[in-house]
Amino acid sequence: MKHKEVNMNDGLAVTGLVANYGTTRAVSELDLSIDRSEFVTLLGPSGCGKTTTLRCVAGLHTPRSGEITLGGKPLYAPEVNIPPHKRDINMVFQSYAVWPHMTTRENVMYGLKAKKMQKAKARAKAQDMLELVGLAEFADRHATDLSGGQQQRVALARALATEPSLVLMDEPLSNLDAQLRARMRDEIRQIQRRTGITVLYVTHDQSEALSMSDRVVVMNQGRIQQIGDPWALYHRPENAFVATFVGDANLVPGVVTEVGGDSFTVRVPTLGQEAVFDIARAVAADCPAPGEAISVVFRPEWARVSREDAPAATSLARNEINARLVSSEFLGDHFERTYEAGEHRLRVLAVTGPTSRPPEMGAEQTLLITPENLTWFRREDTAPREDEMVPVASGAGQDRS
Numbered sequence: 001m002k003h004k005e006v007n008m009n010d011g012l013a014v015t016g017l018v019a020n021y022g023t024t025r026a027v028s029e030l031d032l033s034i035d036r037s038e039f040v041t042l043l044g045p046s047g048c049g050k051t052t053t054l055r056c057v058a059g060l061h062t063p064r065s066g067e068i069t070l071g072g073k074p075l076y077a078p079e080v081n082i083p084p085h086k087r088d089i090n091m092v093f094q095s096y097a098v099w100p101h102m103t104t105r106e107n108v109m110y111g112l113k114a115k116k117m118q119k120a121k122a123r124a125k126a127q128d129m130l131e132l133v134g135l136a137e138f139a140d141r142h143a144t145d146l147s148g149g150q151q152q153r154v155a156l157a158r159a160l161a162t163e164p165s166l167v168l169m170d171e172p173l174s175n176l177d178a179q180l181r182a183r184m185r186d187e188i189r190q191i192q193r194r195t196g197i198t199v200l201y202v203t204h205d206q207s208e209a210l211s212m213s214d215r216v217v218v219m220n221q222g223r224i225q226q227i228g229d230p231w232a233l234y235h236r237p238e239n240a241f242v243a244t245f246v247g248d249a250n251l252v253p254g255v256v257t258e259v260g261g262d263s264f265t266v267r268v269p270t271l272g273q274e275a276v277f278d279i280a281r282a283v284a285a286d287c288p289a290p291g292e293a294i295s296v297v298f299r300p301e302w303a304r305v306s307r308e309d310a311p312a313a314t315s316l317a318r319n320e321i322n323a324r325l326v327s328s329e330f331l332g333d334h335f336e337r338t339y340e341a342g343e344h345r346l347r348v349l350a351v352t353g354p355t356s357r358p359p360e361m362g363a364e365q366t367l368l369i370t371p372e373n374l375t376w377f378r379r380e381d382t383a384p385r386e387d388e389m390v391p392v393a394s395g396a397g398q399d400r401s
Helices: 050-058 104-114 119-132 148-161 178-195 206-212 230-235 240-245
Strands: 012-021 024-034 039-043 065-070 073-077 089-092 166-170 199-203 215-220 223-228 250-259 263-267 276-280 293-298 320-330 335-341 344-350 364-368 375-378
Touching: 012 050, 024 050, 024 223, 039 050, 039 206, 050 065, 050 089, 050 166, 050 199, 089 148, 104 119, 104 148, 119 148, 119 178, 148 178, 178 206, 199 206, 206 230, 215 230, 215 240, 223 230, 223 240, 240 250, 240 293, 250 344, 335 364
Parallel strands: 039 199, 039 215, 089 166, 166 199
Antiparallel strands: 012 024, 012 065, 065 073, 215 223, 250 263, 250 293, 263 276, 293 375, 320 335, 320 364, 335 344
């Protein structure tokens, strides 16, 4: 799938990027543009090409072909290859990369001194950057005496100090514990909004991508699968990979039988002979035609047990299916349950109160997925694909390599 998304602006534009590692194709015909002051994330499993793309933009890896421009100026093109230190790009690495023999202030001043800024001015600018990231009181402390989260903020302050046209971030939070990671992603986003810097961010963590980004670029096997804002990616995935990588998802094959003004009807026989779903039509969204084969998508939190303390219904209404409970994990605020329905295993998130009694394993229950809680994408073939017959759900933060 090729996404043509390039416009010449004062941000970053990547056109037809192809990159190899030896004989292995890492990136295939990638097109991407990023506006100035935009926060864009490359999301995908290990080996999908996201870090290679970042390194090509930085000038740390030479593409096989394509063009890269920043602010309308070519960084890489036929017969053009600007060296990294002349690209007006700074990078924040996974490993912090602070100088152990320097103080926190000296680390932030490093790039300013390389640009021949007067020492007093560089010192004042570094102090301003430390104020911005909340580390002013640690200016004279050696950077390696700080915590991991503080060191990452030093690296961020250093990247911002020279006011580059673009900041690249390669898995900058992966070495932090979960609680600190959540706090740091909010801090980075707030700093980006206050400064208006342009950021290209790389991660395999879906929570990071969804919570921080203006737009997310989902990649797999060197190609872009979908580009969109976080809400669109989660609610309107364009294929099975995006649906199952960006959060958990249940996928079932269906055939459209009727199209109305507000919804369309889909028969889903692999969930049971009586299984019929009405799917609400999204505003201004494309709609399938009668007879068209589609994949129906619903997230675990979009389904609910219609009668928690009652057995399965003997007669099903539309958007109801009978299912047998095969596993249940209690996680405090909710249960994560797995049901068998027809040929599928379905993930369901069930929120219960203190008076609710969880059903016994093997219980037959009726699940309800309302028309507003179903989405879909067109199938490329008319026969059920293996990855849709037994949906695989990926949790946030998993590396699906």
